[in-house]
Amino acid sequence: MSAPAQARRTLLGRAVLVAVGAGAVVLGAQSMEPAPTPAPRAAAAVSSAPAAPVTPLAAESDLVDASVSTGLRPVTRALGAVVAGRQSWVRIPWTTDAPVCSVAVTVTADGADVGYPVNTGGYSSFYRQDRLAASVHDYTAVRFLVPAFSAAKVVTADVTASYTTTSGAGTASTAGATGKAGTAARASTPPCVGTSVTRTYRVTLPVQPPSAAPAAALADPAAATASSAD
Structure with a gap:
């Protein structure tokens, strides 16, 4: 091959390499462009309502069987219905076949917050006093609060009554006493002495939606009318 032809072929090869290289650079530049920014997603709505409190219920072995009909019992x-999203005061009616005193009732509920009257604090006792004579009825008031977003139709709760069973002397209820006679009767109430007992009963409460709330709000039991003592 002549020298001029060799030179032309060499120059042509270099031009091809340069062209291919330039193309590679262009292609590389295109492939390195940043990907388009995706449209921002709307943030998921977060409920500000409190989660339903978790309170463990008692083991089955700790419950009083429904067939037991002696001692202090509901x-x-x-029980009465509660309204979701509202504080609902519920009365737990009690009876006994033996005189009892120093009665304190506590409640744990599955899916509901629980509260007690302000005059007792961490527990509830009878409307009139903390003792009950045989064959007499009275009630304890407990506040239930089921979250408004709850889908539960029924609340299951464990009611634990701690009390002292007495011999009966001086334990008769003074609920019917009024005026000076009632004051004297309460002042002369003997100390609570006897056998300490603790019993746990499982109860249920229907749950109503907020729209089903009665026109008269479920008020603090302190304003409630006393139930019959017969």
Whole structure:
């Protein structure tokens, strides 16, 4: 091959390499462009409502069987309804076949917050006093609060009554006493002495939606009318 032809071929090869290289650079520049920014997603709505409190219920072995009909016990295990999203005061009616005193009732509920009257604090006792004579009825008031977003139709709760069973002397209820006679009767109430007992009963409460709340709000039991002592 002549020298001029060799020179032309060399120059042509270099031009091809330069062209290919330039193309590679262009292609590389295109492939390195940043990907388009995706449209921002709307933040998921976060409920500000409190989560339903978790309170462990008692083991089955710690519960009093429904067939037991002695001692201090609820008149019924199907209690009044509560309204979701509202504080609902519920009365737990009690009876006993033996005189009892120093009665304190606490409650744990599955899916509901629980509270007690201000005059007792961490527990509830009877409307009139902390003792009950045989064959007499009275109630304890407990506040339930089921979250408004709850889908529960029924609340299951464990009611624990701690009390002292006495021999009966001087334990008769003074609920019917009024005026000076009532004051004297309460002042002369003997000390609570006897056998300490603790019993746990499982109860249920229907849950109503907020729209089903009665026109008269479920008020603090301090304003409630006393139930019959018969």
